[in-house]
Amino acid sequence: QKEVEQNSGPLSVPEGAIASLNCTYSDRGSQSFFWYRQYSGKSPELIMFIYSNGDKEDGRFTAQLNKASQYVSLLIRDSQPSDSATYLCAVNGGGNKLVFGAGTILRVKS
């Protein structure tokens, strides 16, 4: 079992819709969870982080964490074509080790 799993996609949504990206992780001791966005040919940039169970909102982005189910998600409201990118889920377990999933490709169609 991979440490961090994501559906590779592509996930296609129309402009203005809600995009839902999901991630599961294997290490129950994981402490913090991150979503990065990566445009083609660019390096990952941090969008959001979440440490506690529940929801965390930042503008159009909402991160959701359920530690009991070992599940973290990212919702993007009012999706825009500029949101088209690969979204990487990263999990920080013991020793500050940051492990990434393979990423989900998001395509927002205008």
Added chain:
Amino acid sequence: EAGVAQSPRYKIIEKRQSVAFWCNPISGHATLYWYQQILGQGPKLLIQFQNNGVVDDSQLPKDRFSAERLKGVDSTLKIQPAKLEDSAVYLCASSLRVDGNTEAFFGQGTRLTVV
């Protein structure tokens, strides 16, 4: 605040040659990561430093890859000899603390092509 600096941006070498990459993390960041990202895949952790000590190098191919972080600041990653499958983007990232509740910031990466 300056970001994570990496050089070179691009490198093309022949197989069996050697290559070195350099990374200067954000000032004051204790943790430094080197990742390898093959096209279409997520970043794979090669080595993690906290200050100048190695925390995790379990996925570093030690027969050909080496890394050091002298004085707990900048770091170099070396490949010798390179193989075709080493073609990838090598990403350096740093984070402020060592307790896990801190985000990591990435440099621009070095795109390596082995021919």
